[in-house]
Amino acid sequence: MTPNDRAERIIARCRELARISDVEGETTRLFLSPKTRDAHTLLSWWMREAGLEARTDDIGNLRAVRRSAHDDAPTLVLFSHIDTVPNAGAFDGPLGVILGLEAIAALAQTPLPFHIELIAFSEEEGVRFAFPFLSSRAAVGELTDEHLAHTDKDGITVADALRNFDLDPARIATTAPFASNTFAAIEVHIEQGPVLESENAFIAVVEAIVGQSRLSFTFEGQANHAGTTPMALRHDALVAAAHFIIEVDNYASNHRQLVATVGRIEALPGAMNVVPGTVTCTLDVRHPKDESRHAAVAHLVTKAQAAGEHRGVKVKATLLSEQRAVPMDHALTQKLHAAAERAGHDALQLFSGAGHDSMIVASHVPTTMLFVRSPGGISHNPAEDIRAEDVEAALGTLVNLLLHLHPHQ
Template identity: 35%
Template sequence: MIASRLALSTEQIDAAARRVMARCEELARISADSGAITRVYLSPEHARVNALADAWMREVGMTTRQDAAGNQLGLLPAADPDAPVLMLGSHLDTVIDAGRFDGIVGVLMAIEVVRILRVASADGGWRSPFPFGIEVAAFADEEGTRFGRALLGSSAVAGTWDDAWWDLEDADGITLRDAHRAFGLDAAAIRDAARAPGQLVGYLEAHIEQGPELDRRDEPLAVVSSIASARRFQVVVEGEARHAGGTPYDMRRDALLGASEAALAVERICSSEHHIIGTVGQLEAFPGAVNVIPGETRMSIDLRGEFDGARDRVWERISRELDEIMGRRRLSWHAREVHSAPALFCAPLLQDVVREGIRASVASAEPASLFSPAGHDGMTLGALTDVGMLFLRNADGISHHPAESVLGGDVALGIRALAEAVAHRGAEPS
């Protein structure tokens, strides 16, 4: 691996970090909810942040477009207009009542890296100095907040769009197809968003760590080794709704108590396994009256693991435990899998260039290498190209919450590291 080729001034990097932090605040004001940050796919807020990202991409000399899935893209071409590209980016959508930085900081850092690396072209514009172009992607729907299916934007780019998704509905009963049309997009053109493998030399993403490891280590940056495999289930527990006062305990078939015991079993089983994380994030009882024993309960189970096989074995254990719990309580249960994604192992070459980028930016010990239990757009892009990721420290590891935080100084280090990583990739053989 070569030594750093970049001569970057502290003033240049600090100015870039200040722009990123200010623009995170500007985007935070674009929300469907007053007093909270909420931006979902194919919403007016989605259109507004795409327009801002478009302007910021053009400001640094990129040509821009919105693709057939609603992703906002900017291109800094190579001297050869037919050359492949190195894609940088993340996402601009959020969960409900989100923080300011999840996804957003990665998009804005990528734009600043283009500003740093661009060189003047013969036509008076700007181009990439490398044998590949640089493309910035602001993906449209990483979180899956509106339609319950994550990674829609990057799936379209990776060529893994599933037409069955068109029938997904949001909380108001609006289908994905209808929302897509109302946004001004053409469902028939969705395949146009897909890239061929030869069009990319890789994908690099900067992202806040959505956990506490860097904060505990007191380190600003880390290399990501892999992204968790994931499976999500909607579980229905069925019992019998009866009068809360008139039904003795030996006759009760309480679906809520069965689901509650199941949730505790998920915690017990997963906490005993290395790098397996299970979460029950939704629990709803029906009919939901104060004086009626719940006859049905619906719950979610989110499973994540470093390795697919270990994750699947844990689901088998959970299933056997649910059989025992529901049998003992005279209840029945069934599950519907709503999401499945294999583990994504970051490419060794891109891990190396990110590591060299950190070494060139942080005067410290060997950069940490961390497994990501959180999902990212790279999970889908791994079906298309090599993936690498850079983590930034996140105070206390809190994310998907308004208290989410990143330091401007860490953003400055991250911008330098990402720019160095791109330069190192440019010096490697294709």
């Protein structure tokens, strides 16, 4: 097969897998849904074609090992996830698994000084239990009884969902962890953003997954009659919030690598003829450096308060959640760059603005990510697409890495 044939096969397989859906006519595969079994059946078949024998561990991950001739060789993990958001595209997740499998197929009989374990994680998106990364947490031994007690919208716990899928939660600690001699982990994923496309690049090596702060703001002014209240006597919560929204946009636009978003807003009482008395909105701030993120949050909270003060509007900011930035392994990232170069591709350096299983894995195993261009930056959407030349570049880079990687260098 030519590299292009392999790229086309990867895309075709992603699209084939995307037809297996909990909801007919779209691609929706929630964690441990009945259709997940069909996805496993198809993936297992493709693994067998590549000479691998698949097993399912007790958190529902499908995994297979390409063994080195040296039984006591260390293990490299290639992974991504196969659960999806509702009405998803075909590539967010499955690409990393199917491309990993294709890389193994491309290696053919080439002897390597390490085993390769390919893992299709069962739960990354956090949709069914409103909590993400359950299966990668299990792989690194971080899944707790508390996690197993989370319930879905029907009140089913994670533990019961596993049992209903013929899995045994008591055996997770035995069957789910990475091999103890795992020395590196690599996740190939679509970018899910527009940067590669805007830079005319095919692939990128990820330096870090950004840290994230989420806040909610309440602007408390005074609801008044829109006809009888002169402008000078108003305490318009929406005008104060609008000044804040513009500050957020200005500040983030003027600080490299920072993104900040007001995604939700509600103005009450919400009548055409009433000056808004109360506005609530959210703020999402992300940056690869935690100090920069903290500085941004502090600055924007101050600006919100100033926007309110001018207008007699009280502002309350509440921190909802915070996630530290997770750097990828520097040495492994450099090796991935070198592999891209050797394969004839100029990989960008990027930060991942979205969360990935790699965030969980990286604190236990040297980890890195390879991003593949997302046409139009579109993801979490049936219109999610991928270009064969980009897949070819990613595959060439990964294969080149595998051929040159030495566990102890």
